[in-house]
Amino acid sequence: MFMTYEWVQITDSAEELSELILQSEQAETYRQAYRDVYNDKNLADEIQAFARLKDQYEEVQRFGKYHPEYSRVMKQIRVDKRRIDLNEQVAALRFAENDLQDLMDQVSFIIGRSVSEAVKIPSSNPFFSSDSSCGSGCGTGGGCSCSA
Incomplete structure (x- = not known):
C-alpha cells in the first residue's frame, strides 16, 4: 500500500485525536486513580494476592x-x-475506567457515523450500539419487538 497524502492526513488526525484523548479530564482522572491504587503497597499486595487466588479458582473450576x-x-x-x-480507591478506579470507556465509545460512535450509518460500532454502552435490528440475538422471535 502506498502512503498517499490523504492517508498521511488521516494518520496525523488520528494521532492528534489520540493526544486529545490522553489529555482529557477522563484520562487524567483514570491515571490518578490508577496511581492511587497501585502506589498503596498494601492494596497492591492485596490485588496481587487476589490474582493468585483467581489462578487457583480457574484450576478448581476445571474439576x-x-x-x-x-x-x-x-x-x-x-x-x-x-x-x-x-475499597474506595478501587471503586474510584472503576468509575474512572468507565468514564474513560464512555469517552472512547463516544469517539468511536462519532467516527463510525461519519463514515456511514451502517458501520457497526463496538461499544460497552448500549446507547452507542449501532445494532437497532434483530441482529442483537434476542432469540425469542419477538422479545425485542422484532418479527422473526
Whole structure:
C-alpha cells in the first residue's frame, strides 16, 4: 500500500485525536486513580494476592466440586473480591475506567457515523450500539419487538 497524502492526513488526525484523548479530564482522572491504587503497597499486595487466588479458582473450576480445595477457594474468592470491590480507591478506579470507556465509545460512535450509518460500532454502552435490528440475538422471535 502506498502512503498517499490523504492517508498521511488521516494518520496525523488520528494521532492528534489520540493526544486529545490522553489529555482529557477522563484520562487524567483514570491515571490518578490508577496511581492511587497501585502506589498503596498494601492494596497492591492485596490485588496481587487476589490474582493468585483467581489462578487457583480457574484450576478448581476445571474439576468443579470434586476438587479438594473447591469449597475453600470458592468462599475465599467471594470474600476477597468483595473486600477489594468495597475499597474506595478501587471503586474510584472503576468509575474512572468507565468514564474513560464512555469517552472512547463516544469517539468511536462519532467516527463510525461519519463514515456511514451502517458501520457497526463496538461499544460497552448500549446507547452507542449501532445494532437497532434483530441482529442483537434476542432469540425469542419477538422479545425485542422484532418479527422473526
